[in-house]
Amino acid sequence: MSTHGPSGILGMIAQLQDLERFKEQHWEGSFEDYLEIVRQRPDVTRNAWQRLYDLVLSFGSESYTEYRKPIIRYKFFDDPFDNGKDAVFGIDVHLMKLVNVLKSAALSFGPEKRVLLLHGPVGSAKSTIVRLFKKAVEWYSRQPDGALYTFEWHLPDGQVVPSPMHEEPLRLIPPEMRTQVVEELNKQVAAKAKYKIEVDGDLDPVSRFLFREGLKQVGGDWTQLITRIRVKRILLSERDRVGIGTFQPKDEKNQDSTELTGDINYRKIAELGSDSDPRAFNFDGEFCVANRGIIEFVEMLKLDVAFLYDLLGASQEHVIKPKKFAQTHIDEVIIGHTNEPEYRKLQSNDFMEALRDRTIKIDVPYITRWSQEARIYSRDFKRRVKKHIAPHTLEMAAMWAVLTRLEDPKKPNLTVLQKMKLYDGKTLPGFTEDNVKELRKTAIREGMEGISPRYVQDKISNALVRDADAPSLNAFMVLNELESGLKNHSLINDEEKKKRYRDLLGIVKKEYEDIVKNEVQKAIASDESAIQRLCGNYIDSVKAYTQKERVKNPFTGAYEEPDERLMRSVEEKIDIPPARKDDFRRELMNYIGALALDGKQFNYKMNDRLYKALELKMFEDQKDSIKLSSLVSQVIDPETQAKIDIVKQRLIDNFGYDDSSATDVLNFVASIFARGDAKESG
Numbered sequence: 001m002s003t004h005g006p007s008g009i010l011g012m013i014a015q016l017q018d019l020e021r022f023k024e025q026h027w028e029g030s031f032e033d034y035l036e037i038v039r040q041r042p043d044v045t046r047n048a049w050q051r052l053y054d055l056v057l058s059f060g061s062e063s064y065t066e067y068r069k070p071i072i073r074y075k076f077f078d079d080p081f082d083n084g085k086d087a088v089f090g091i092d093v094h095l096m097k098l099v100n101v102l103k104s105a106a107l108s109f110g111p112e113k114r115v116l117l118l119h120g121p122v123g124s125a126k127s128t129i130v131r132l133f134k135k136a137v138e139w140y141s142r143q144p145d146g147a148l149y150t151f152e153w154h155l156p157d158g159q160v161v162p163s164p165m166h167e168e169p170l171r172l173i174p175p176e177m178r179t180q181v182v183e184e185l186n187k188q189v190a191a192k193a194k195y196k197i198e199v200d201g202d203l204d205p206v207s208r209f210l211f212r213e214g215l216k217q218v219g220g221d222w223t224q225l226i227t228r229i230r231v232k233r234i235l236l237s238e239r240d241r242v243g244i245g246t247f248q249p250k251d252e253k254n255q256d257s258t259e260l261t262g263d264i265n266y267r268k269i270a271e272l273g274s275d276s277d278p279r280a281f282n283f284d285g286e287f288c289v290a291n292r293g294i295i296e297f298v299e300m301l302k303l304d305v306a307f308l309y310d311l312l313g314a315s316q317e318h319v320i321k322p323k324k325f326a327q328t329h330i331d332e333v334i335i336g337h338t339n340e341p342e343y344r345k346l347q348s349n350d351f352m353e354a355l356r357d358r359t360i361k362i363d364v365p366y367i368t369r370w371s372q373e374a375r376i377y378s379r380d381f382k383r384r385v386k387k388h389i390a391p392h393t394l395e396m397a398a399m400w401a402v403l404t405r406l407e408d409p410k411k412p413n414l415t416v417l418q419k420m421k422l423y424d425g426k427t428l429p430g431f432t433e434d435n436v437k438e439l440r441k442t443a444i445r446e447g448m449e450g451i452s453p454r455y456v457q458d459k460i461s462n463a464l465v466r467d468a469d470a471p472s473l474n475a476f477m478v479l480n481e482l483e484s485g486l487k488n489h490s491l492i493n494d495e496e497k498k499k500r501y502r503d504l505l506g507i508v509k510k511e512y513e514d515i516v517k518n519e520v521q522k523a524i525a526s527d528e529s530a531i532q533r534l535c536g537n538y539i540d541s542v543k544a545y546t547q548k549e550r551v552k553n554p555f556t557g558a559y560e561e562p563d564e565r566l567m568r569s570v571e572e573k574i575d576i577p578p579a580r581k582d583d584f585r586r587e588l589m590n591y592i593g594a595l596a597l598d599g600k601q602f603n604y605k606m607n608d609r610l611y612k613a614l615e616l617k618m619f620e621d622q623k624d625s626i627k628l629s630s631l632v633s634q635v636i637d638p639e640t641q642a643k644i645d646i647v648k649q650r651l652i653d654n655f656g657y658d659d660s661s662a663t664d665v666l667n668f669v670a671s672i673f674a675r676g677d678a679k680e681s682g
């Protein structure tokens with residue numbers, strides 16, 4: 001037994017902890033030590049934009065083509081930090097634009113002086129993207145590659161005063177010598193550095209004050225002053241309010257700009273006896289907190305105009321100007337987001353006027369690719385929910401969500417469902433890739449309107465809870481929930497739109513019906529040995545027919561005419577008209593003959609059309625013997641039940657159902673057939 005108690009948990013923790021790493025993350029040293037670090041790894045001096053860009057790149061990327069254009073998918077957006085929890089799917093083109101802006105900012109081409117504004121409809125992953133950035137910035141500061149440093153003052157009287165904004169230690173180099181010193185540093189690191197070392201801006205007011213006072217005390221000798229400095233590595237953390245800030249406007253009357261830039265501490269003024277002593281200032285404004293990292297502006301356009309100047313100064317000049325206080329340099333990525341309705345409302349507003357050319361707007365639309373949308377829900381629900389989710393359930397919800405976002409096609413020969421499938425990469429006769437690209441181009445508002453993933457997520461959750469006793473969740477539960485939720489959807493009060501969304505649910509239900517009908521048919525027909533037998537009989541007849549021979553009856557040994565009825569009943573399943581039957585049979589025999597010459601034997605799976613025809617024929621034969629429609633009547637004889645159980649087992653084994661969802665789907669398809677039977681006989 002472990003010496004660390006019965007459970008061994010302490011022992012386990014002892015094993016897991018990484019003391020080396022801890023030591024590295026809590027490194028401390030002199031200014032001179034730090035200079036050595038810079039010489040070895042000049043990247044420690046990168047600014048906030050450079051760090052963010054490198055961080056995104058560090059996870060690698062892959063490229064693919066879409067409409068003949070190369071698209072880069074940055075793996076960063078798979079959320080490697082949290083097991084995919086905040087992964088962003090399906091909008092690679094827009095993420096690519098975002099990364100290009102980061103790149104250009106990292107190279108100091110201008111965007112580093114702007115506010116990034118993510119703009120899109122409600123629930124389009126804007127917050128998710130920013131959350132991912134913030135999480136990543138925290139993580140990166142803990143990695144050897146992402147290390148960054150700050151300093152604190154150790155004053156002769158024993159006081160320790162940290163740089164209140166976690167500033168870069170190189171700012172301690174006196175401004176009048178900086179150019180020369182930094183130039184020399186750059187010379188020394190030229191071979192290693194990805195970016196040129198640059199030391200922008202002044203020290204924060206507290207350090208400036210201590211610098212000035214200290215220099216007096218040591219008779220102007222900077223080399224002596226600098227011995228008061230301890231350089232330390234910093235670990236950024238939103239929770240600890242280091243390097244990561246979030247600003248969320250509260251109600252409009254209550255906004256106070258000190259929340260952004262910090263405030264004078266009146267108690268300290270009394271202590272220090274002067275209101276110009278920078279130590280009487282609280283550097284706890286969000287901009288101060290976020291220095292060296294990233295600040296998020298939630299719903300940026302709800303910001304009071306009073307904040308505008310702070311925001312513009314912060315982005316354009318990299319300084320904040322606290323009220324009644326010295327201006328202070330900052331180094332941080334400023335990223336805001338806004339919902340598209342809000343943006344449109346404010347387009348002609350003064351606030352926007354001032355903001356427009358200082359922001360870089362990045363569109364973050366909804367996903368318009370069905371399979372990508374489905375990834376959201378399978379991430380959210382497949383892994384985390386214990387209950388079985390029937391096949392197609394989440395896919396159908398995603399299909400509807402995407403359909404609500406598409407404009408009706410203007411071409412008369414194209415339905416919105418077909419268009420959706422084209423967008424998802426399916427092919428349709430008569431439509432080339434260029435046509436699809438054209439379709440997308442002409443629908444400019446697509447992806448900016450429609451149902452948000454959040455609505456769908458909420459309704460799936462509701463369905464899970466509502467039918468808590470149901471052993472599995474199926475598509476109808478979800479589609480019904482989506483439908484009933486429309487009644488009191490807070491964002492859609494337009495009746496016409498609601499009707500359209502309902503109609504689209506109808507389209508989805510119909511599509512679902514087709515899918516499961518097909519699956520049940522396949523399950524009924526997928527008795528391999530029976531299909532093989534059927535295929536054998538068919539081929540025997542075809543062979544005899546094409547060679548004008550007779551077929552030997554395996555039971556009686558008598559020679560009989562080829563079984564025309566059997567052949568036609570197979571061929572009709574794939575719409576081969578009587579006039580084409582000879583060609584079809586001859587082609588088939590030629591194919592089989594060619595195979596035989598190669599020493600190969602024909603197998604029905606080699607010919608897709610024949611395979612399909614045989615399956616449908618099998619289904620037809622089996623359907624009657626299985627009497628699926630009797631499921632609806634509840635009274636089933638044991639023999640039928642046994643057959644149904646076999647089909648059910650196939651649904652489970654081959655199509656991903658569990659027992660209860662297979663029963664559901666069989667009942668559903670049975671009801672369709674019962675309807676169909678009634679129609680036929682009626």
Ligand SMILES: Nc1ncnc2c1ncn2[C@@H]1O[C@H](COP(=O)(O)OP(=O)(O)O)[C@@H](O)[C@H]1O
Nearest residue numbers: 087088089122123124125126127128376453454
């Ligand atoms: N493209 C997408 N990829 C992955 N998840 C998405 C995507 N779009 C929306 N979501 C999901 O929808 C929900 C709402 O996203 P959120 O970031 O809060 O939206 P916004 O801030 O734009 O209103 C989140 O659960 C998010 O993961």
Ligand SMILES: [Mg+2]
Nearest residue numbers: 123126127128
């Ligand atoms: Mg949001």
